[in-house]
Amino acid sequence: MALPFFDSLANLAQVFTPNPPTLNDEYDGLEYSWKIFVFRPALFKNEAFLLAAVVIYSTFFWFGTKINHAKANSWLSAYTGIFEKQFSLPTAGGLTADGYTDFFNFSTGRRNIASLHTVFTLRPRHDIFQLAYQVLHATVAVPDFVWALVTKGEANLVKLERWDFKFTKTTENPLLPPNVVVMSEYADVTENVLKIAGPVLEALKNPKIQPYFRSLSITDQPRTRPGVVSANKEKHVVLSLVVPPPSHTAESAPLVSAVFGLIDALEKINLRPETKGKLKKTREDFSKTLKDDAEREAREEAADAKLAAKRRAEEERIASLSAAEQQKLLERDRKRNLRKTQGKVVKK
Incomplete structure (x- = not known):
């Protein structure tokens, strides 16, 4: 007579024992078998x-x-x-x-x-x-523009610190705190950015954050004036804050967090065609200015180099003359300069 414990164990084993595989007698594909084991590869595609x-x-x-x-x-x-x-x-x-x-x-x-x-x-x-x-897939096509939020107390200073802000005009906006102004190339750019900058605007209205905010900018231009036109243009989102005392370090955390959301939403900006055209022309004109400046500097350097070479050649020629011939040249130059001085007439 089996003990109740072993009966229970047998019943438990039956519960957890998987059902035997159902083999299709009509299977005519490749098959591997060994004793009670059968492997049919076609069933495991x-x-x-x-x-x-x-x-x-x-x-x-x-x-x-x-x-x-x-x-x-x-x-x-x-x-x-x-x-x-x-x-x-x-x-x-x-x-x-x-x-x-x-x-x-x-x-x-x-x-x-x-x-x-x-x-x-x-x-x-x-x-x-x-x-x-x-x-x-290409990267997200964010339009080229310069736009920033700046505190009024920093507006003049950041224009001196940041060359790219020279592209912008300073205006006020009712959606911003009274102490913050917009620096933007066009109103269309401002409207589009402010539509996606809700969390940033809310953070800037927080009195705990305002003492530490300086500026927030979105820019496709370098912060210092470039010397040449760069083929690899980069866009930057720059948040500038005043370092708070240790007891208030976390005060600006909501603003920092909101800026990440703003970055993710930049792909939603959809400027009007005429605004895109103006932005493009501004950059084309500036690129032409840089190119013209570079060509002028190259011409001036070439002219200076040519003049310097001519002077060196003349100095070498004079150095190869005898002492008497050098003295004659010096005397000739002295007389020539004297005649020029005497020939000047001052009319009253």
Whole structure:
């Protein structure tokens, strides 16, 4: 007579025992069997594709990670010799990875340079989906413009500090706190930005944040006047704050958080065609000005170089003359200068 414990154990085993596989007698594909085990590959097509995808993704991840590390390390190794000559700590802490695409090197210990940050931003080779998206899709097309919110007390100062603000005009806006003004190229730009800047505007109305706010700008222009036209234009969102005392460090956190939301919403900006045309013309005119300035400077430098070469040649010719001939030349130049002085008549 079986004991109740073993009966219960047997019943429990039956509950957790999987049902035997149902084999289709009509199956005529490839089949592997060994004793009680039967494997029919055709029944596992989905699993095979899933396994292949996992293997491909894992392989891609491994090789992509290695390639990015190798690229960053290779460049740093090639330039370490230069850094070692320039800095007492050329690779302080070594190459630091931030994820799988961004790498950093910090160099310090040099007169006239507080520190050098070498930044590598590589393609996401570790992720086939991110890489495909980055290759096949262009980045978000944010229009080219300069726009900023600035406190009234800082408006004149930031115009001196920031060359790109010279593109803008200063106006007030009822949606802003009384102590904040807009610096914008066109009203259409301001209207579009303020539509997506709700959280930023709310943060600026907070009395706890206002003492630490200086400016918030969106710009496609460099902050200092460029010498040449750059083919690689970058857009920047720049938040400038006054450093608060330690007891109020977290006061501006809502504003900082809101700025990230503003960045994500920039793709929603849709300027009128005439505004885009004006912005484009402004930049084309400035590019032409830079080009003309560069060509004029090149002509002046060439003329100066030609004149300097002519003077050197004349000095070398005179130096090759005898002392008597040099004295004659000096006497001739003296008489010529004297005649020029005497020939000047002052009329009253």
